[in-house]
Amino acid sequence: AQRVTQPEKLLSVFKGAPVELKCNYSYSGSPELFWYVQYSRQRLQLLLRHISRESIKGFTADLNKGETSFHLKKPFAQEEDSAMYYCALSGQGNNDMRFGAGTRLTVKP
Amino acid sequence: DGGITQSPKYLFRKEGQNVTLSCEQNLNHDAMYWYRQDPGQGLRLIYYSQIVNDFQKGDIAEGYSVSREKKESFPLTVTSAQKNPTAFYLCASSIPLGEKLFFGSGTQLSVL
Numbered sequence: 001a002q003r004v005t006q007p008e009k010l011l012s013v014f015k016g017a018p019v020e021l022k023c024n025y026s027y028s029g030s031p032e033l034f035w036y037v038q039y040s041r042q043r044l045q046l047l048l049r050h051i052s053r054e055s056i057k058g059f060t061a062d063l064n065k066g067e068t069s070f071h072l073k074k075p076f077a078q079e080e081d082s083a084m085y086y087c088a089l090s091g092q093g094n095n096d097m098r099f100g101a102g103t104r105l106t107v108k109p
Numbered sequence: 110d111g112g113i114t115q116s117p118k119y120l121f122r123k124e125g126q127n128v129t130l131s132c133e134q135n136l137n138h139d140a141m142y143w144y145r146q147d148p149g150q151g152l153r154l155i156y157y158s159q160i161v162n163d164f165q166k167g168d169i170a171e172g173y174s175v176s177r178e179k180k181e182s183f184p185l186t187v188t189s190a191q192k193n194p195t196a197f198y199l200c201a202s203s204i205p206l207g208e209k210l211f212f213g214s215g216t217q218l219s220v221l
Contacts, residue, residue: 006151009149034209036210043212043213043214044152044199044201044212045212046209046210049209086151086152088210096154096157096165096167097142097154097157097201097203097210098154098168099144099151099152099153099154100151101149101150101151102151102152
């Protein structure tokens with residue numbers, strides 16, 4: 001069975017500070033990892049996925065298979081980054097996407 | 110806007126009553142999903158469907174039922190067997206095989 005763990009429910013940083021949202025997973029096969037974001041009064045939407053190796057809104061995430069982690073990082077947080085962030089996993093070739101409990105990020109001015 | 114539409118936005122259930130939440134998409138996606146969102150617990154998978162006339166149980170399927178008679182539609186019925194139905198329900202769709210999900214705006218279900 002697959003499981004996604006986000007150890008921090010709340011995370012608060014000041015504007016301009018680095019931010020890291022932690023995500024650990026357990027899965028016996030080859031995982032597909034994602035980060036989703038939900039801004040206030042908006043729908044949940046994809047932020048980035050590991051196979052794209054992209055940087056979206058300054059965020060990056062590296063899949064570390066040895067540590068089974070997919071932490072989300074941004075070097076300089078902005079107030080508009082304040083949102084709820086969810087890490088998600090699906091098995092390669094499967095459709096059963098599982099989500100973590102989420103981390104609420106607050107960026108203070 | 111197009112995409113994925115959930116209705117109603119708010120729904121109230123009486124004791125012993127079954128209620129059905131609607132989810133429609135015009136994205137031509139094969140896969141559709143239902144999640145339950147509770148504070149502090151994130152999204153938990155109820156059911157998912159990869160193609161028409163096929164669906165699989167997720168982690169918390171007890172007390173829920175679904176159907177997938179059309180590609181565009183994936184209704185969720187919350188039955189009287191679900192003893193704690195109060196939650197925010199999210200529907201999503203995707204092209205197959207682990208691609209990104211597109212979410213609806215959700216339905217808040219409460220018990221009277």
